[in-house]
Amino acid sequence: MRLKRMSTFKKTLLTVIIVTPMLAVTMWPNGSDADAKPHDTYKSLEIFSNVLSLIQKNYVESVDVTEVLQGAIKGMLTSLDPHSSYMKPDDFRELKLETKGSFTGIGIEITIRDSALTVVSPIEDTPGDRAGLKAGDKIVKIEGELTKDMTLMEAVKKMRGPKGTTVNISVYRDGWTDLEDYAIVRDVIPLLSVRHKILAPGYAYIRITNFQSKTSSDFQKALEEISGQGRISGLILDLRNNPGGLLSQSVKVSDVFIDEGVIVSTKGRIEDQNTTYEARSSWTKYEFPIVVLVNEGSASASEIVAGALQDHKRALVVGTQTFGKGSVQTIIPMSNGAGLRLTTARYYTPSGRSIQAKGIEPDILVEKITPPEKDEDKKSPSFLREIDLRHHIENGDEKKKVEEEKSEVNDTDINKTTKEKADEEAREIEEQLFQDNQLRTALMLLRGLNVYSDFKPAAAEAE
Secondary structure, three states, X not given: OEEEEOOOOOOOOOEEEEOOOOEEEEEOOOOOOOOOOHHHHHXXXXXXXXXXXXXXXXXXXXXXXXXXXXXXXXXHHHOOOOOOEEEOHHHHHHHHHHHOOOOEEOOEEEEEXXXXXXXXXXXXXXXXXXXXXXXXXXXXXXXXXXXXXXXXXXXXHHHOOOOOOEEEEEEEOOOXXXXXXXXXXXXXXXXXXXXXXXXXXXXXXXXXXOEOOOHHHHHHHHHHHHHOOOOOOEEEEEOOOOOOXXXXXXXXXXXXXXXXXXXXEEEEOOHHHOEEEEOOOOOOOOOOOEEEEEOOOOOOHHHHHHHHHHHOOOOEEEEOOOOOOOEEEEEEEOOOOOEEEEEEEEEEOOOOOEOOOOOOOOOEEOOOOOOOOOOOXXXXXXXXXXXXXXOOOOXXXXXXXXXXXXXXXXXXXXXXXXXXXXXXXXXXXXXXXXXXXXXXXXXXXXXXXXXXXXXXXXXXXXX
């Protein structure tokens, strides 16, 4: 992969998009402000010093100057945007742990939206997901404490804890009249980020729950395993409720299907934040059609993948508009062991679109619809068919069918177990398709694209 730097500034960078809270982060040793006005700065600092002095002398109780100053720094950063913040040394250590994809909590992606602590998406198969939390839920209380004035890191810290312990949260959801209380048992958030299956002969499904350090390699393995089972006629790449992860992994996943050109770029106020990530040609060519599923819980890294494939006309994006997290945060280590997280750039898709506060608009809008409950007792209308007629002619394959059934009786226990497993997987896929109208639509579109591609050459020959 070719990384084009737009400056000669030399430094070591670690660029990531963090899970809980989701952030595009660059580890950066230092920074400068070329537009700072010394006179205004010194005047403001003088006022600040006077206020601090008055607090020390006149406040009703003695104050801890360190805590007061840290509070002032927090306030200064939170006034900028929801993602800039000051991290105490222990919070900074938590962040470093988080970038490695190993942490204990309830497994939800959160942000500040309209001054409220909001769930971007629950991470699949985590305590938060199993408890029923959904994208858009407002977390009003954590352990009985209102979240209105909490920073993201404070909220994250309160919901983190040892495996097996319980955290109590109060949630409001659109349409509810009262808060709903959840008691969620913390657990280790699973590292497995890629799952795959065959939905129908030739049609593959790969789900990426978040972008971890091994996501791109696991994604390649999944494609190879699926390819080994036969020709791939189409792929559904499911990025719904994917809160983000490592930027490098989102670029590598996009690069699997893009041979050349820009995948994503970043632009900031200073030249050193301007970076362009380009695709590289690979030996393996995947030419099958792709549908990317997204929703309002798709953020950061998942938006980068969806935007890149969409702009390069390599995939149809289906679902609902994504979250719109398109800013980059630079992590600056402080001398006291703390960390300063500062928004320094925005992400842009290959065509130059900014993801920030807008997200990716799907090519085909498909809202999520809750399926009706199955009525097992309801019988389908009965129609007269050929087989119901007296003296109907046999199909001719009945003898072959009887022989096959006899052969099945002689199968070994291993083959029976394999068949039972296949039948169970088929039932699970059927149920998944019944429950998920967006997935059904994606599969239908892939089949339609293949029918069209098969029909088009025939039509050309006829002309």
